[in-house]
Amino acid sequence: MDDDRRHRFEAVYAQTYEPILGYALRRCDSPEDAADAVAETFAIAWRHVDALPPHAEARLWLYGIARNVLANQRRGQVRRWSRSVELNTDIADLYSHSPEGSVELGAIAQAFKELHEDDRELLSLVAWEGLDHAQLAKVLDCSRNAVRIRLHRARKRLSKALAGAGVSVNRLPVESRSTTTG
Known part of the structure; x- marks a missing residue:
């Protein structure tokens, strides 16, 4: 990979890491799952750096990638997640005053x-x-x-x-x- 593409990727990474991390954190059950999703998002972006859109559109492109990564992650966790939500709701109902x-x-x-x-x-x-x-x-x-x-x-x-x-x-x-x- 030439230096220009590497520097471009590094600049986009520095500008978008926090918004993409926040996006993932709000959609994951744990910070670890969010970190995995963000890592996968940027790994995909790295592999497709030539497709990286310019300027502010890069953030939107990364949201799209993160959305797909999280959807794949969710498909593997749907059963566990739904049981966890039901349990959390039951506990909240039992103990909420x-x-x-x-x-x-x-x-x-x-x-x-x-x-x-x-x-x-x-x-x-x-x-x-x-x-x-x-x-x-x-x-x-x-x-x-x-x-x-x-x-x-x-x-x-x-x-x-x-x-x-x-x-x-x-x-x-x-x-x-x-x-x-x-």
């Missing part, structure tokens, strides 16, 4: 967990990563219009799940109800 706000947060978390994985991922990319429609389109490798439709539907399903859990959507912060047109 919290005020109404905490109960509502628990209901929100449970409604979110019950969404389809694709909806959770899309809503997480907006809420946690702060991506707009154009950026989401790059990460998900689809059109902005498809992102707008998917996001609208995911938000509707979340609102329905929240209503089913007895959570008033009108009481949530305005940011969580906004419709980004980005």
Whole structure:
């Protein structure tokens, strides 16, 4: 590998390591799993350094790679993870003696967990990563219009799940109800 490509990769790595690590940490059960996903993401990027997009688009490209790495990781852990979530929910129900706000947060978390994985991922990319429609389109490798439709539907399903859990959507912060047109 020539020095220019190596230096370019090193610069992208330095600029994107923390956002990619944060992305992985928010989606993994443990820091170790996140570290594995990040390592695999950058290993793939290293092998495909010639495909590395310029400037800020590199971060979005890496989110796409990380998303695929995490999906592969998840497929191997689905059974263990679902049992763990059920156990954690049962334990929380047994031992929670919290005020109404905490109960509502628990209901929100449970409604979110019950969404389809694709909806959770899309809503997480907006809420946690702060991506707009154009950026989401790059990460998900689809059109902005498809992102707008998917996001609208995911938000509707979340609102329905929240209503089913007895959570008033009108009481949530305005940011969580906004419709980004980005």
